[in-house]
Amino acid sequence: MQEVLEQASGAVTFSAAQKRLGMTRSQMEALIRAGILKPGEGGEKGRPRFTEATIQHWLAYFTSFPPSPNWVSRIGIAEAAQKYGASTDRVMGLILDRSLTQVYSLSGVAGFSAIVIDKSEVGRLLTKP
Incomplete structure (x- = not known):
């Protein structure tokens, strides 16, 4: 299944990825420019598109850290x-x-x-x- 997801280049639009990852457009663009967030092939009007595997990877990464202690800092x-x-x-x-x-x-x-x-x-x- 993972292999199929990896091959589905460009399955998720920029705006759908933005919503699913919980980022603003400027945050997404900054991470793409820095090479941290890597889109698949470009979509219509030159907007990058993402694989489902990429979205799943980042969603898992964002919650992979230990639970936050309840401190103010x-x-x-x-x-x-x-x-x-x-x-x-x-x-x-x-x-x-x-x-x-x-x-x-x-x-x-x-x-x-x-x-x-x-x-x-x-x-x-x-x-x-």
Whole structure:
């Protein structure tokens, strides 16, 4: 079944992927430009399309972290990017390369918004000279 999903290039439109992953258009575009989120073939009007396997991979990744403890110092990726003047892909890169060690997922939250990180840890990494 996984092999069939992998071969179904371009099965999910950009807007459907955006909704399913819980991202804004600018977040999706930033992750695509950075090579983090990889679309399949282009769709109509040049909009990228995604495989079902890609969508499933990222949905699983977003909830793969341990449940978030109930502490005050957590922050979402989008909020961290805005607070520290960084791009979404820069914050996501810190998670992917494991520079951020305190990464959690919120239970009951789907997609991109499920990931929360420690506010002070991300602040230290993004404000380094």
